[in-house]
Amino acid sequence: MINLDAKVPEGPLEDKWTNYRSKMNLVAPNNKRRLEVIVVGTGLAGAAAAATMGELGYNVKCFTFHDSPRRAHSIAAQGGINAAKNYQNDGDSVYRLFYDTIKGGDYRSREANVHRLAEVSRNIIDQAVAQGVPFAREYGGLLANRSFGGVQVSRTFYARGQTGQQLLIGAYQSLSRQISLGNVQMYNRHEMLDLVKIDGKARGIIARNLLTGKLERFAAHCVVLATGGYGNVFYLSTNAMNSNVTAAWRAVKKGALMANPCYTQIHPTCIPQSGEYQSKLTLMSESLRNDGRVWVPKKKEDAVAIQEGKKKGVDIAEGDRDYYLERRYPAFGNLVPRDVASRAAKVECDKGHGIVSTGKGVFLDFASAIQRYGKSAAHTQGINNPSATKIVELGEAVIKEKYGNLFQMYEKISGENPYKNPMKIYPAVHYTMGGVWVDYNLETNVPGLFALGEANFSDHGANRLGASALMQGLADGYFVIPYTVGPFLSGEIRTEKISTDAPEFAAAEKNTQDQIDKLMNVKGKQSVESFHRRLGKIMWEYCGMARNEEGLKKARKMIRELRAEFWSDVFVPGSKDEFNPELEKAGRVADFLEMGEVMILDALDREESCGGHFREEHKSEEGEAKRNDADYTYVAAWEWDENEPKVHKEHLVFENVELKTRSYK
Amino acid sequence: MNLTLKVWRQKGANVKGALETYQVKANEHMSFLEMLDVLNEDLISQGKEPVAFAHDCREGICGTCNLVIDGRPHGPQQGTTVCQLHMRAFKDGQTIVVEPWRAAAFPIIKDLVVDRSSFDAIIQAGGFISVNTGQAQDGNAIPIEKDTASLAFDAATCIGCGACVAACPNGSAMLFTSAKVSHLALMPQGKVEHEKRVQKMVAQMDLEGFGNCSNTGACEVECPKEISISNIARLNRSYVGSVLSSD
Ligand SMILES: Cc1cc2nc3c(=O)[nH]c(=O)nc-3n(C[C@H](O)[C@H](O)[C@H](O)COP(=O)(O)OP(=O)(O)OC[C@H]3O[C@@H](n4cnc5c(N)ncnc54)[C@H](O)[C@@H]3O)c2cc1C
Ligand code: SF4
Ligand code: FES
Numbered sequence: 001m002i003n004l005d006a007k008v009p010e011g012p013l014e015d016k017w018t019n020y021r022s023k024m025n026l027v028a029p030n031n032k033r034r035l036e037v038i039v040v041g042t043g044l045a046g047a048a049a050a051a052t053m054g055e056l057g058y059n060v061k062c063f064t065f066h067d068s069p070r071r072a073h074s075i076a077a078q079g080g081i082n083a084a085k086n087y088q089n090d091g092d093s094v095y096r097l098f099y100d101t102i103k104g105g106d107y108r109s110r111e112a113n114v115h116r117l118a119e120v121s122r123n124i125i126d127q128a129v130a131q132g133v134p135f136a137r138e139y140g141g142l143l144a145n146r147s148f149g150g151v152q153v154s155r156t157f158y159a160r161g162q163t164g165q166q167l168l169i170g171a172y173q174s175l176s177r178q179i180s181l182g183n184v185q186m187y188n189r190h191e192m193l194d195l196v197k198i199d200g201k202a203r204g205i206i207a208r209n210l211l212t213g214k215l216e217r218f219a220a221h222c223v224v225l226a227t228g229g230y231g232n233v234f235y236l237s238t239n240a241m242n243s244n245v246t247a248a249w250r251a252v253k254k255g256a257l258m259a260n261p262c263y264t265q266i267h268p269t270c271i272p273q274s275g276e277y278q279s280k281l282t283l284m285s286e287s288l289r290n291d292g293r294v295w296v297p298k299k300k301e302d303a304v305a306i307q308e309g310k311k312k313g314v315d316i317a318e319g320d321r322d323y324y325l326e327r328r329y330p331a332f333g334n335l336v337p338r339d340v341a342s343r344a345a346k347v348e349c350d351k352g353h354g355i356v357s358t359g360k361g362v363f364l365d366f367a368s369a370i371q372r373y374g375k376s377a378a379h380t381q382g383i384n385n386p387s388a389t390k391i392v393e394l395g396e397a398v399i400k401e402k403y404g405n406l407f408q409m410y411e412k413i414s415g416e417n418p419y420k421n422p423m424k425i426y427p428a429v430h431y432t433m434g435g436v437w438v439d440y441n442l443e444t445n446v447p448g449l450f451a452l453g454e455a456n457f458s459d460h461g462a463n464r465l466g467a468s469a470l471m472q473g474l475a476d477g478y479f480v481i482p483y484t485v486g487p488f489l490s491g492e493i494r495t496e497k498i499s500t501d502a503p504e505f506a507a508a509e510k511n512t513q514d515q516i517d518k519l520m521n522v523k524g525k526q527s528v529e530s531f532h533r534r535l536g537k538i539m540w541e542y543c544g545m546a547r548n549e550e551g552l553k554k555a556r557k558m559i560r561e562l563r564a565e566f567w568s569d570v571f572v573p574g575s576k577d578e579f580n581p582e583l584e585k586a587g588r589v590a591d592f593l594e595m596g597e598v599m600i601l602d603a604l605d606r607e608e609s610c611g612g613h614f615r616e617e618h619k620s621e622e623g624e625a626k627r628n629d630a631d632y633t634y635v636a637a638w639e640w641d642e643n644e645p646k647v648h649k650e651h652l653v654f655e656n657v658e659l660k661t662r663s664y665k
Numbered sequence: 666m667n668l669t670l671k672v673w674r675q676k677g678a679n680v681k682g683a684l685e686t687y688q689v690k691a692n693e694h695m696s697f698l699e700m701l702d703v704l705n706e707d708l709i710s711q712g713k714e715p716v717a718f719a720h721d722c723r724e725g726i727c728g729t730c731n732l733v734i735d736g737r738p739h740g741p742q743q744g745t746t747v748c749q750l751h752m753r754a755f756k757d758g759q760t761i762v763v764e765p766w767r768a769a770a771f772p773i774i775k776d777l778v779v780d781r782s783s784f785d786a787i788i789q790a791g792g793f794i795s796v797n798t799g800q801a802q803d804g805n806a807i808p809i810e811k812d813t814a815s816l817a818f819d820a821a822t823c824i825g826c827g828a829c830v831a832a833c834p835n836g837s838a839m840l841f842t843s844a845k846v847s848h849l850a851l852m853p854q855g856k857v858e859h860e861k862r863v864q865k866m867v868a869q870m871d872l873e874g875f876g877n878c879s880n881t882g883a884c885e886v887e888c889p890k891e892i893s894i895s896n897i898a899r900l901n902r903s904y905v906g907s908v909l910s911s912d
Contacts, residue, residue, distance in 0.1 A: 052798040067719070068785050070825055071727045087805060123799070130801035132794045132848065132855050134818040141808030159818060165726055166821060173793035180789040188782065211774060240721040274694050279702055280723050409724065412749045413696075478798045527709045529702070573714045578677070579775045581717055582709070 002257070004637060004650040007439040008112040013656045017116045021483055025490035032057035035489055036220035036497070038205055040192045040247055042069030044164070044470060045453025046226030047171035048477025054178030056482055061218055062175070062184050063207060065191040065242065065584070070172045073228055073240040074473065077164020078406065079285035080146065080156035081470040083121040088145055092153040094118045099657060101468060104150045104337050105433070105461020106611035106627065107659045108260070110652060112440055113458045120479040121471050125157055127478055131170035135159050147290055148466035150337035150664070156467045161285055161405045167470055171477070190216070191584060192247045194508045195223065195254040195449065202449035203498045204505060206512045210584065213577040215512055217505045219498035222448040222488055224481060225251060229432035229454035231264065233592045233599065234544070235536020237429035238270055238283040244588040245595050248436050248455050256444040257637035257648060259437035259457035261595065262603035265464055265612050266545050267430035268341035271413055272361040281428040282413055284364070285406055286466040289334045291369035291399065292423070294341070296353040296362050298322045306355045313355070313363050313422040324348055332664040339463045339612045340664060342427035346545050347623065356424050365422035370395030427545060431469060433460040433612065437637040437650070441484035442476060448488055452476035457635065462611025516576050519586045524569030528586045531566045535559065535589070535596055543600050548616040552604045556597060563593040598638050598645050605647055608632045629659050666691050666757040670704065672716055673764045674776055682773070684762065697740065697750040698723060698730065717776040725749040725889065728824030731831070732777055733764040738828035738887045746826065746889040766831035770838065770874040781827050783873035784841060790869035791862040792845040794855055807853055817851035820844045822890045829884035835876030840884035842866050843900035844892045850903065860907035867904055
């Protein structure tokens with residue numbers, strides 16, 4: 001058993017971070033200049049970390065497989081970012097954000113990390129504003145907020161439906177400034193394929209130059225992974241096409257641990273799948289549930305008529321609609337957390353009330369909001385007795401102002417006008433709470449290897465609340481890692497520059513080269529894509545919204561068979577010494593085929609339901625998730641082994657929050 | 666639907682390329698890129714090399730996708746990236762020509778993939794506000810009038826795709842550069858460094874081999890984010906101002 005020491009500082013919860021910063025070992029400016037740091041990834045977490053560490057004076061090398069740092073998947077985030085600013089005077093506080101996050105995560109995250117996140121959340125907004133991020137504003141010129149699921153305050157800052165884009169551009173600009181100052185050396189189109197360890201410490205990486213195909217060695221005193229989540233193990237997800245687990249997984253193969261891999265977030269509001277050829281699913285931001293009401297027809301025959309295209313949503317009378325979230329969860333209504341909303345949609349569709357041709361869809365309806373806003377706008381504009389058409393016109397204008405780009409995106413994809421017809425939506429894989437195991441310093445069990453952002457497991461427990469991933473990525477990058485590398489690096493000030501001539505680099509390079517050769521030499525018949533699709537189907541079917549022992553056991557066997565088939569029949573066209581996207585994909589799918597197995601093992605191990613992990617054997621009479629705190633209040637951290645991956649446990653200690661059954665009724 | 670595709674194939678930067686013809690079966694619910702996925706699966710099943718094209722988010726936000734379709738960057742639909750373009754916009758039996766961005770400052774890497782690092786260089790030259798992490802004051806200490814914030818936002822929605830350059834007969838990057846200049850200049854935080862920023866970014870643009878702007882307006886027409894050409898006017902005013910004042 002590996003001893004997983006979370007290194008949580010002593011003292012009361014609210015003082016831990018302050019005390020830590022006052023007492024930690026610092027690295028003096030002259031020493032910073034001699035120390036090298038590798039940051040892999042330029043999403044919110046990576047770009048923020050690289051820029052900030054560059055500002056502090058470290059020598060930073062930063063990597064992305066994208067053609068520019070600005071293209072990282074964070075760019076696609078839509079709805080917003082949380083911060084405990086309490087600008088709305090509605091009772092928000094650091095403690096409340098902390099509490100909401102712990103509860104939202106179904107009591108499966110580490111108190112101290114989450115509290116720190118809530119504390120620094122406020123600095124993030126200030127920093128972003130200073131960088132020029134054009135957040136939404138009120139008429140008085142002050143910052144605007146909206147609400148997200150699972151909370152009863154309005155603490156989400158946003159930039160229309162493009163919050164991720166604007167925050168990433170802010171971080172990218174800061175990074176660009178450090179590049180121009182020579183503090184950060186940027187390597188675009190470089191994919192990390194192995195971690196190099198010397199004397200047990202992370203000292204570098206092997207990266208493939210994606211333009212030439214050459215493997216290159218890079219050394220540093222420590223390595224920071226900010227490489228995003230692994231949702232694409234499901235093939236269809238809301239993640240960008242190229243998001244993958246490779247960097248994290250190769251680190252796991254070098255001794256890091258994969259924590260809580262089975263915790264995946266299925267987002268309730270995505271555009272339903274429309275055909276077999278489909279390459280990805282598109283999210284409709286959670287912010288829409290501020291104003292959209294979710295429903296299905298009460299009568300099965302209405303649902304069938306809609307499925308067959310004989311009726312439309314608008315044809316169903318008000319009394320024949322089942323606003324099932326409002327019915328089941330009156331306290332939170334349409335704004336219940338994601339896991340709850342997704343499962344509720346599945347329940348309705350499984351009962352036969354789904355509304356698209358596949359039966360897998362529910363309505364998200366803005367008609368009431370259009371009425372409400374229309375009337376209020378007419379009132380402010382001094383229009384007495386507005387006509388029904390005028391109300392709709394004014395109401396639609398308000399909706400457009402709030403969600404215009406999302407409505408436009410929906411129309412482009414579905415070909416339907418969502419102002420006039422309710423949106424059709426269904427849950428889809430969106431985010432992975434699991435990730436590389438890290439301690440309070442965001443350091444993995446491999447000394448000198450750190451993991452940030454979606455790539456680590458640390459803050460969201462078994463379910464992430466909306467608008468909290470952007471917060472976590474930027475917290476980790478701007479405000480946490482610049483401090484928490486201190487304890488490690490302050491011990492390295494006498495370490496000479498690490499040389500890439502070390503035998504460990506040669507061995508890692510050879511290992512990587514061998515794998516590439518192996519992939520190229522299978523010369524089988526089936527495309528990489530076809531394997532990925534098949535893997536995704538297995539994962540979705542058996543390790544998706546609902547899981548059970550029998551299915552999981554079956555899935556494990558299927559994945560192992562699929563992996564064997566992959567290595568004997570995959571076809572990778574082209575050559576290894578050139579720009580070859582198929583080869584890139586092949587390496588990533590090979591890793592997904594292993595990661596998938598660990599996810600399944602983790603889901604099997606966890607004999608309880610919590611957050612996004614729903615085991616059908618463990619539910620209440622009302623069908624709600626049933627935790628087992630006595631036996632499962634731990635982080636499961638997996639060590640890879642081709643035959644029998646092993647689980648290590650970090651027991652979670654709750655000193656400040658009482659474990660309760662999560663209720664949103 | 667049955668389509669004939671003429672696709673630009675080019676092995677590498679220094680090799681000659683040519684259009685090759687393919688037949689594809691598609692349906693109208695597919696996106697244009699999913700249609701290309703189908704073509705690639707077909708090519709792979711024949712043991713051939715698939716067409717290399719750039720893409721990632723497939724949601725119109727990352728700015729990676731970049732195809733010229735029948736002579737138009739991002740294809741026929743106004744305000745739409747090629748990843749959001751659906752086959753509904755085409756007819757059964759149609760012939761479609763697919764080419765990469767063509768511009769001196771965007772050399773071709775392979776088939777339809779080009780190198781746009783020149784855009785990063787322009788931002789590195791000055792497309793930022795010089796503020797270190799931790800130096801910021803409270804977010805609400807800088808009130809910004811709602812409509813001004815909204816105008817800055819409009820400019821900030823540029824996705825750095827390069828369609829403006831591909832559309833421009835001179836291969837100019839003025840729309841891209843002016844969008845960044847406007848985004849920052851419209852906000853109080855960005856005003857401090859404004860003049861220096863404009864000078865540096867424009868100088869870098871020239872250095873990267875982008876052409877001069879002759880106000881053809883082609884960029885605005887093809888920009889998938891409908892970035893307004895008025896940003897160029899704003900940049901020009903500041904540029905002239907900043908050059909005069911620094912002399
Ligand atoms: C459609 C969508 C909408 C979302 N909306 C919201 C929202 O409104 N609010 C919210 O809080 N969260 C949202 N999320 C979640 C959030 O966007 C992500 O969790 C977050 O942006 C992840 O950031 P990151 O920095 O950890 O990783 P990413 O942004 O995924 O960046 C990963 C980086 O690592 C690089 N990389 C990966 N592997 C390698 C390798 N092997 N070698 C070199 N480089 C590598 C990539 O090139 C990239 O630069 C959304 C997610 C999606 C999919
Ligand atoms: S200005 Fe428009 S066309 Fe040019 S890079 Fe930006 S989004 Fe693309
Ligand atoms: S693939 Fe991201 S904008 Fe088209």
